[in-house]
Structures are given as C-alpha cells and as structure tokens.
Amino acid sequence: MLKSVIVANMAASGGVFPNYQRYVNGIPVPQGRRTLRFREKYIIVLVFLSFSAVCIGAFFFLPDLRDRVNMSEMKRQIQNAGNEIFVPKAVGSAGFLKHDPDELFDMHRIEDRANIRKKIEIDWEREKMLEALGKKVNMSKDDALKVKSNIEEDKRKILEQKKEQEEKERLEKEKKAVEDVKMEHEGVEGGRGGEPSDPDVRSKRDKVKEMMKHAWDSYVKYAWGANELRPISRQGHSASIFGTLSLGATIIDAVDTLYIMGLDEEYKVARNWIATSLNFDGPTELSVFETTIRFIGGLLSTYALTGDAMYKEKAASVADKLLPAFNTPTGIPQSMVNLKTGSSRNWGWASGGCSILSEIGSLHLEFVYLSNITGNPVYKEKVMKIRDTLQQLEKPDGLYSNYVNPRTGKWGQQHVAIGALGDSFYEYLLKAWLLSGKTDTTARQMYDEAIKAMEVKLIQKSKSGLVYLGELKSGRIEQKMDHLGCFCGGMFALGAEGSDNKDKYLQLGADIANTCHESYIRAATHLGPEAFRFDGDTEAKAIRQNEKYYILRPEVLETHFYMWRLTKEQKYRDWAWDAVQALEQHCRVESGYTGIRDVYQINGQQDDVQQSFFLAETLKYLYLTFSEDTLIPLDKWVFNTEAHPFPVRYGKR
Incomplete structure (x- = not known):
C-alpha cells in the first residue's frame, strides 16, 4: 500500500524526486516552488548583464546630441509649421519637395535640408510677427492670414520685377556691346556688297558664290559638325591638327565668307551652331597655330563684320585653352597643347624639339585684336614676348631660321624659306603694321630688314x-x-x-x-x-x-x-x-x-x-577678285593668313 502511494506521488510530480503533497481535509492542495531553478537564474543574470553592457556602451560611444538638438526649438517649430512638415503642399518631379513655385528641394541633399530648416525658421518668424500684429491691433486670425497672403503676393511681385530688371539690364548690356563694336569700327565699312556693274564680271562672281553654296550645302548634308568633308565618301573628315574632337572647323572657317557673300540663311545656320555647339572641352591635343588662324581668326573676323558679341566671347574661350602652350622659359609657345591637362609639346619631326617660325609668328594679329576688344592684356603680352625674343636674337645675314628652341631661345637647324615653315611670319610683320594704322613701326622695321636680307640670299x-x-x-x-x-x-x-x-x-x-x-x-x-x-x-x-x-x-x-x-x-x-x-x-x-x-x-x-580653307580662303579670294573694291577695302581691312579680315585702326580706346 505504501509503495503504491509513493509511486502515485512520483507520477503526479512528473519527476524522479519525491514531491511531498499537502492535503487539507483529505483534498490535495497545489504546491508551487519556493526557489528558482539554476537555469532560470542563469538566464536572468545574462539578461541583466546584457542590458548593463548596452547602457554603458551608449553612455561612452554614442555622440552627445545635446548641442545638435534643441528640444524646445523643435517643439516650437513642429507646433507652428503645422501639417506642412509631414504633408507637403506639393511634390515636384523625382520626389522633390516643393514649397514655392520657384524652389525645389531634395530631402536627401544636405544643402537642401539646410534650406528647408531655414525656411521653417522664416515661417516661424512670420507666424510670430502675425501673432504680435493680431494682438496689437486686435486682428482676427482670418485677417492675419489675409495680411500674410498680401505679404506673399508682394514678395512675388518684387521677385518678378527683379527678374524683369535683370533681363532688361542683360539686353541693354548686349545692345551696348554692339554699339561699342560700331564705335570701335567707326569709319570701317565694306563688309558686304561690292556688286560689279559689268554683267560679265557679275556672272563670274555669281558663279563663285554658287561654288561656295555647293561646297557648304554638301558639308551640311554629309558632315555637319565634323571638321571637314569627304565629298566622295560623303562623310566627315578630320586631320591630326584638330585632334580627336569634332570642332566644326569648316563652319568656323566659312562663316565670315557666308556673311560677306550674302548667303544669309546659310550664315544663320552656321551662327546658331557656333552659339550652341562649339565646345573645346575634351582630352585631346590641338595645333596652337591652326587653332589660332582658323578658329580664333574666324570668330574674331565675324565679330568684326557683324558686331555680334557671341563671337568675341567664343574666341576668348578658345584662346584661353591655348595659353598653357606659352609657359616656356622664353615665352615662345610649343606647337601642340592638350586641352585637358594643359601640357604642350613640339612636333616630333621638328629640328631638336624646336618651335616653327611660321607658327609662333602667326599669332600676333589674332591675340592683339582679342586683347583690344576684351580689355584683357594677357593675349597681347604673350605675342609681344615672342616678338621681343625674336627681335633680340642674332640673325646671321639678317635671316630668320625656320626653327627656334623655346627653352634656350636659340636657332635650330639652319633652314630659311618663305614657303612652308616660314611663310606667314613675314606676312604678319607687315600686317601688324597695317592693322595698327601704320603706328607699329617696330613691326614694319623688322619686315623691311627681313625682306632685304631675302633679296640678297633667296631671290x-x-x-x-x-x-x-x-x-x-x-x-x-x-x-x-x-x-x-x-x-x-x-x-x-x-x-x-x-x-x-x-x-x-x-x-x-x-x-x-x-x-x-x-x-x-x-x-x-x-x-x-x-x-x-x-x-x-x-x-x-x-x-x-x-x-x-x-x-x-x-x-x-x-x-x-x-x-x-x-x-x-x-x-x-x-x-x-x-x-x-x-x-x-x-x-x-x-x-x-x-x-x-x-x-x-x-x-x-x-x-x-x-579642306576647310577652301571655303575660308580660296573661294573668298576668288569672290573678292570679281567684286568691286568697296567690298573689304584694303585700307580698312587686313586679312589674317586664313583670309579672315580684321578692321584697321581698331585700337582707338
């Protein structure tokens, strides 16, 4: 009997140890444990230690936000900014929060979050002002809102007036720039016209004009934006002097010819491309000489003919890209410049790493004219340094060699020619004198001495x-x-x-x-x-x-x-x-x-x-040969070596 009772108690306890059951009036009473098991104690201690570690870590490692968060300020901003903080008035494209018609904020950008915060502060100040105003004049909330609306409307009108004034000033500035050009070129005439009275001569001139249109239209159709045209292959072409970029060399070279010939529709197309698409940004090397006579020369010539300030600005931006080539001990530029890095070098085939006489000597007209019309003296200073260096060099028999070292300032291989490598240096000495209104006597003296030496040695x-x-x-x-x-x-x-x-x-x-x-x-x-x-x-x-x-x-x-x-x-x-x-x-x-x-x-x-020079020079000279002398008269205009005309006596200021 006792054994059966013990077994029953063990079964009831669900364990192997005795569970001394209490009875009241013969009825068993449930009995709970008075102590925790070891495993439960372990879990409780582990939780306590983990919580302590988190608290200690937070204390030592989390940043102190007291300086960053002003709780009272935040509470005030939330109360007064209202629902707009959480439900924006309007949302623009791409998830931008739009508070004002003219303002778009990106919540993910630090600067825009700062702008939003600033705007909340401004709104808070406005609310304070309106509240104070209402109390002072016993104004209702609706009236205060009307005042706020009036303030916003006044603000909008002020902004509109400011924009209108800025636009007016911009237009006046452009107008003044055109007027300044006309003042610079006062007395200069002959950019257009010159139609001959002789019918035979007129028909020949018209033929040349038709040739120009055929060359231009073909370029537009098959190579637009490229440097030159392959007329048989009907595709674009680019020589090494233009690097790897499509710079529209034909457009720049041809634009003044189009203007002079009166091809107005074609001229407008060229002008618009120059204004919107001409870009000299890219990792490539360009010829300093070719870029100057074709691009800077073409832009400056068209500026002189039309007074359009866009051409002047473009010319200056191109010239700035070339300036690093002049950073040599003597100031004599190297032949090629990298547009991205500013590094420069001379042609690998040139004698002893020398610069070429015709190249360094054929920058003068463009750079001096550019300094005059922009007021920036740096361009003129660069080419005057070249002239000074060449003038001081000892010249055997009075002759200029085709090669000069940009580091030492000494002549390279003895080679003198009026053709390739030397040609336009002599041309620019004469034309610098003419372009100055015959006041640049140094240029004339250098020209006369050089020609006399050639008479003795070369003719x-x-x-x-x-x-x-x-x-x-x-x-x-x-x-x-x-x-x-x-x-x-x-x-x-x-x-x-x-x-x-x-x-x-x-x-x-x-x-x-x-x-x-x-x-x-x-x-x-x-x-x-x-x-x-x-x-x-x-x-x-x-x-x-x-x-x-x-x-x-x-x-x-x-x-x-x-x-x-x-x-x-x-x-x-x-x-x-x-x-x-x-x-x-x-x-x-x-x-x-x-x-x-x-x-x-x-x-x-x-x-x-x-070739781009076919439109810039060959056809232009033919057209002028069959025109009256009133078109680009030689006493008022001087051609650069790419046949781009510049006005005489531009330096009146």
Missing part, C-alpha cells in the same frame, strides 16, 4: 627669266618654291606702299605672280602642284611624285587678288577665272570639292578631302 631667276624665292639649307640654295610661298607676291605688292622703293616691290610682286601662274598653266589640269622646281631645263614644274598634288590651296589666287586690287591689270582676273574653270572641271564632284593627287594627269586620282 632667284630661272634661265627663261622666271623670278622665284629658293630655300636656304645649311648655306646652300635649293632651287624650289612651294605653293604656300606663292602668297608672297601679294605680300610684296601690299608692302610696296611705305617701303623705300614702291615700284621695285610692286614689280617683285608681279614677277612672283607670273611665276606661280606658270606653275598652273604648265600642268595639264591648270592647277598648280604643292611644290615646283627649277632644275636644269625644268622650270616651274614638280618633279617628285610627292610634290604633284593639289589640295585646293589658295595662295596663288591670293596673290592674283592683291595684284588686281593694286594694279587693276585685267590679266589677274583672267588668271583667276582660268582657275575657277579648272576647279570646276577637275575638283568638283556631286557632293563638294576634292583635291587631286597629280596635277599633270587628266581624270587622275582624287584625294576625297574638302
């Missing part, structure tokens, strides 16, 4: 009496003249006025014009080669295959233009017209104009490139 005469300028290499004359050098006929004639012997230099210009014309008519295509020689019985003809090409160059036609203007001898117009016919027969294709690889072959291979 040659062939067996048949053709006059040309050879090249001096290491003391020996090479009997060769470049197509590039054919510009000098016009230069000699233009510089005759003001020289010590006007007739002599006019005749020298005529002699060079005749020789270069012979290089044209002795070719089967009546277009001249890149270079021609006078070796033995060969006169004014190319011998080497790599000198027989023609790439739409303008220099011969440039000299014909000057000789016509200065002498009025009909032969110069006749020679120009002969060139027009040759261009139409051998260079015109369905989609523009192309160069040819051999001027001595009829229907020979074409090079498939429409």
Whole structure:
C-alpha cells in the first residue's frame, strides 16, 4: 500500500524526486516552488548583464546630441509649421519637395535640408510677427492670414520685377556691346556688297558664290559638325591638327565668307551652331597655330563684320585653352597643347624639339585684336614676348631660321624659306603694321630688314627669266618654291606702299605672280602642284611624285587678288577665272570639292578631302577678285593668313 502511494506521488510530480503533497481535509492542495531553478537564474543574470553592457556602451560611444538638438526649438517649430512638415503642399518631379513655385528641394541633399530648416525658421518668424500684429491691433486670425497672403503676393511681385530688371539690364548690356563694336569700327565699312556693274564680271562672281553654296550645302548634308568633308565618301573628315574632337572647323572657317557673300540663311545656320555647339572641352591635343588662324581668326573676323558679341566671347574661350602652350622659359609657345591637362609639346619631326617660325609668328594679329576688344592684356603680352625674343636674337645675314628652341631661345637647324615653315611670319610683320594704322613701326622695321636680307640670299631667276624665292639649307640654295610661298607676291605688292622703293616691290610682286601662274598653266589640269622646281631645263614644274598634288590651296589666287586690287591689270582676273574653270572641271564632284593627287594627269586620282580653307580662303579670294573694291577695302581691312579680315585702326580706346 505504501509503495503504491509513493509511486502515485512520483507520477503526479512528473519527476524522479519525491514531491511531498499537502492535503487539507483529505483534498490535495497545489504546491508551487519556493526557489528558482539554476537555469532560470542563469538566464536572468545574462539578461541583466546584457542590458548593463548596452547602457554603458551608449553612455561612452554614442555622440552627445545635446548641442545638435534643441528640444524646445523643435517643439516650437513642429507646433507652428503645422501639417506642412509631414504633408507637403506639393511634390515636384523625382520626389522633390516643393514649397514655392520657384524652389525645389531634395530631402536627401544636405544643402537642401539646410534650406528647408531655414525656411521653417522664416515661417516661424512670420507666424510670430502675425501673432504680435493680431494682438496689437486686435486682428482676427482670418485677417492675419489675409495680411500674410498680401505679404506673399508682394514678395512675388518684387521677385518678378527683379527678374524683369535683370533681363532688361542683360539686353541693354548686349545692345551696348554692339554699339561699342560700331564705335570701335567707326569709319570701317565694306563688309558686304561690292556688286560689279559689268554683267560679265557679275556672272563670274555669281558663279563663285554658287561654288561656295555647293561646297557648304554638301558639308551640311554629309558632315555637319565634323571638321571637314569627304565629298566622295560623303562623310566627315578630320586631320591630326584638330585632334580627336569634332570642332566644326569648316563652319568656323566659312562663316565670315557666308556673311560677306550674302548667303544669309546659310550664315544663320552656321551662327546658331557656333552659339550652341562649339565646345573645346575634351582630352585631346590641338595645333596652337591652326587653332589660332582658323578658329580664333574666324570668330574674331565675324565679330568684326557683324558686331555680334557671341563671337568675341567664343574666341576668348578658345584662346584661353591655348595659353598653357606659352609657359616656356622664353615665352615662345610649343606647337601642340592638350586641352585637358594643359601640357604642350613640339612636333616630333621638328629640328631638336624646336618651335616653327611660321607658327609662333602667326599669332600676333589674332591675340592683339582679342586683347583690344576684351580689355584683357594677357593675349597681347604673350605675342609681344615672342616678338621681343625674336627681335633680340642674332640673325646671321639678317635671316630668320625656320626653327627656334623655346627653352634656350636659340636657332635650330639652319633652314630659311618663305614657303612652308616660314611663310606667314613675314606676312604678319607687315600686317601688324597695317592693322595698327601704320603706328607699329617696330613691326614694319623688322619686315623691311627681313625682306632685304631675302633679296640678297633667296631671290632667284630661272634661265627663261622666271623670278622665284629658293630655300636656304645649311648655306646652300635649293632651287624650289612651294605653293604656300606663292602668297608672297601679294605680300610684296601690299608692302610696296611705305617701303623705300614702291615700284621695285610692286614689280617683285608681279614677277612672283607670273611665276606661280606658270606653275598652273604648265600642268595639264591648270592647277598648280604643292611644290615646283627649277632644275636644269625644268622650270616651274614638280618633279617628285610627292610634290604633284593639289589640295585646293589658295595662295596663288591670293596673290592674283592683291595684284588686281593694286594694279587693276585685267590679266589677274583672267588668271583667276582660268582657275575657277579648272576647279570646276577637275575638283568638283556631286557632293563638294576634292583635291587631286597629280596635277599633270587628266581624270587622275582624287584625294576625297574638302579642306576647310577652301571655303575660308580660296573661294573668298576668288569672290573678292570679281567684286568691286568697296567690298573689304584694303585700307580698312587686313586679312589674317586664313583670309579672315580684321578692321584697321581698331585700337582707338
């Protein structure tokens, strides 16, 4: 019996230890434990220790927010800002909180959160003001809200008036800029017009205008925005001088020609692209020389012709990109500049890492003019430093070498030429004098001395009496003249006025014009080669295959233009017209104009490139040759070496 009772008690307890059950009046009474089990004690201690660790960590490691949070200020802001904090009035696109019509806030931006906080503070101050105003004048809440609404309306009107005033000032500034240009160019005329009265001459001029339109329309259709056009392939083209960017070189080079020819619709298209799309940002290298004469020259010329300040601003932005190239010990710039890094270098093929005379000497007109119209002297200072350095160098026999070291300021390889590598340096000495209103006497003196030295060392005469300028290499004359050098006929004639012997230099210009014309008519295509020689019985003809090409160059036609203007001898117009016919027969294709690889072959291979200077120079000089002298008169305008005209006596300020 006792055993059964013990077993029953064990079963009832659910354990192996006795559970001494209490009974009251024979009825078992539930009995709870008076102590915690060991496992339960362990859990409680563990919870307590964890909580203590969290508290201690919070105390030592969390930032003190007392300086960052002002609880009373927060409470006041929440009470007065009202529901707008939690339910914005309006939400703009992309989740922006919109408080005012003219303000968009991004809640995730630190600066915008600061703006929101500032706005809440302003609203709080307004509420305080309205509350005080209401108490002072016993104003109802509705009246106070009306006052607030009136204040907001006044604020809106003030902002509108401010915007209108700013717009008015902007328009007045632009208008004043145009008026300033007109004042700068007071007395300068002849940017358009010049229609000849002779019907035959007029028809020839119209033909040149049609050629320009054909070249331009083809570029617009097949290569818009690219640097140049491949008229046969019907796609864009870019030479290494433009780097890897599409800079619209043809647009910049052609825009003043379009304006001068009165192609107004085409001009507007070009102008709009320049205003909205011309951009010199990118990791690429550009030629300092080519960028100056084509881009800066084209922009400044069109500014001078139109008075449109946009061109001036664009020209300055391009020039600024080139300035790092001048950071050399002598101030003589290097040939190439990286637009992104500002680093510069010279051509790898140049003698001993030297700079090129024609390149460093053909920046003067553009940079001086830019300083004058912007008021920024840095551009002029850069090119005057080049002139000073060159002027102080010792010149053997009075001659300038084609190479000069930008670090040492010493001449490189002895090579003197009026063609490639040297040409436009001499041109810019003369034209700096002309552009200054003949006040830059240093430039004129340097020009006269250089030309006299060339007369002694470079001027040659062939067996048949053709006059040309050879090249001096290491003391020996090479009997060769470049197509590039054919510009000098016009230069000699233009510089005759003001020289010590006007007739002599006019005749020298005529002699060079005749020789270069012979290089044209002795070719089967009546277009001249890149270079021609006078070796033995060969006169004014190319011998080497790599000198027989023609790439739409303008220099011969440039000299014909000057000789016509200065002498009025009909032969110069006749020679120009002969060139027009040759261009139409051998260079015109369905989609523009192309160069040819051999001027001595009829229907020979074409090079498939429409050079930008064809529109800037070749067609412009032809058009002016068949125009009256009132169009770009030579006493009021001076052409840069890319045929972009600048106004004479611009420095009146």
